[in-house]
Amino acid sequence: EIVLTQSPGTLSLSPGERATLSCRASQSVYSNYLAWYQQKPGQAPRLLIYGASSRATGTPDRFSGSGSGTDFALTISRLEPEDFAVYYCQQYASTYVTFGQGTKVEIK
Amino acid sequence: QVQLVQSGGGVVQPGRSLRLSCAASGFAFSTYGIHWVRQAPGKGLEWVAVISHDGSYKYYADSVKGRLTVSRDNSKNTVDLQMNSLRAEDTAVYYCAKNNGSGTFDHWGQGTLVTVSS
Numbered sequence: 046e047i048v049l050t051q052s053p054g055t056l057s058l059s060p061g062e063r064a065t066l067s068c069r070a071s072q073s074v075y076s077n078y079l080a081w082y083q084q085k086p087g088q089a090p091r092l093l094i095y096g097a098s099s100r101a102t103g104t105p106d107r108f109s110g111s112g113s114g115t116d117f118a119l120t121i122s123r124l125e126p127e128d129f130a131v132y133y134c135q136q137y138a139s140t141y142v143t144f145g146q147g148t149k150v151e152i153k
Numbered sequence: 154q155v156q157l158v159q160s161g162g163g164v165v166q167p168g169r170s171l172r173l174s175c176a177a178s179g180f181a182f183s184t185y186g187i188h189w190v191r192q193a194p195g196k197g198l199e200w201v202a203v204i205s206h207d208g209s210y211k212y213y214a215d216s217v218k219g220r221l222t223v224s225r226d227n228s229k230n231t232v233d234l235q236m237n238s239l240r241a242e243d244t245a246v247y248y249c250a251k252n253n254g255s256g257t258f259d260h261w262g263q264g265t266l267v268t269v270s271s
Contacts, residue, residue: 080257082198089248089261090190090198101259133198137256140212142188144198 047072047136051145057153064121066148068134073114075138081110081119082133084147090133094119124150155179155260157249162265165239173234175249175262183207183227186252189234191245192264199245203252204232217243239269 048071058064068079077097082090092101094110097117107122121128129152134145161173175187189201202213204223211223222235232249246266250258 078256082258084198089250089264090258091261092253092257092259095255095257101257135198135257140203141214142200142203142256144190144200147197 046141047074047139047143049134049136049143049145051132051134051148053148054146055149055151057151058124059153060124060126062124064119064124064128064150066119066132066150068112068117068119068145070115070117070136074117074136077113077117078136078138079110079112079117080135080137081108082135083128083130084133085130093132121150155251157251157260157262159247159249159262159265161234162247162267164268164270166271167240167269169239171236171239171267173236173247173249173265173267175232175234177230177232177251180251180260182230185254187223187225187232188250188252188258189221189223190248190250190258190261191243192248193242193245196245201247202234236267239267241269243267244269 050069052067079097081094084090093104098110109120131147131149156178158176165171188203202223220238225232246264248264249262251260253259
């Protein structure tokens, strides 16, 4: 099983600031099959990024994904009020999909 | 538009059974695999199970293997999750999610809460 470790657990930032979230895998993720999801309270997760760096339909361009192998990142260039949420990375290289434990981006 | 509408869920005693359903519309249902993902109260996402587009293969997380069974009816555009021998640690919101073909989940159901408690 590929274990994903996200850091930090919580990120306290102000609107307009840049956010950088990390996701580290316990082994190399084949073909960079790494996705990012956003989840707001009481809602289902929403796919933001797939293939480590490709934006899903409807994802604003202030969201960007990067990385390869075992180290990945999600960057939000300028935080908008609606971006404060929990973010999860997911690997889908294995049949047994796994998620990271999440990073909460909260308003400072 | 793509919709996944979930039903079932509720409060059940430990050791009892429950069945969740996920009704799909707005896409070629028989072409896509469907996953189940759960989220315990205040916790993160945990993948539970997947069923292939034609039901020919099914995979389960170790935590539910032998107790949860996923099935689908492509004539009715539905996927079910039969949950047996439920435990307190199965308490969670359960989501069905559409596999977009590559392994990511591009559409999700609204979620349904399962509470296992005596």
